[in-house]
Amino acid sequence: MAQTKPVHEVRLGKVKAAIWRNESDNGLRFGVTFARIYKTEQGWESSASFGRDELPLVAKVADMAHTWIYQQNEKNDSQSDDGETKSQNRSGSNREHAGR
Numbered sequence: 001m002a003q004t005k006p007v008h009e010v011r012l013g014k015v016k017a018a019i020w021r022n023e024s025d026n027g028l029r030f031g032v033t034f035a036r037i038y039k040t041e042q043g044w045e046s047s048a049s050f051g052r053d054e055l056p057l058v059a060k061v062a063d064m065a066h067t068w069i070y071q072q073n074e075k076n077d078s079q080s081d082d083g084e085t086k087s088q089n090r091s092g093s094n095r096e097h098a099g100r
Helices: 053-080
Strands: 008-012 016-022 027-040 043-047
Touching: 008 053, 016 053, 027 053
Parallel strands: none
Antiparallel strands: 008 016, 016 027, 027 043
């Protein structure tokens, strides 16, 4: 059965990101769809098209979705039984120093 609801949504103004959980042979993955919502006489509609002034919101919503997914992956990594500690990543280096 296909999933009908996203596991999380992020919204700023008329721009929203829906985050979808995808189980695969390679483990848990998350996918993201973006939409602009607007109201018509018939009710709320959505579009995958964005105007110039909406693009900064798309970038912010994408960043927020990325952060949420990263946090979920961190939770899953800390709960896994792979023998690593929370403070180590796959290469064994300390996560606090990653990106320096």
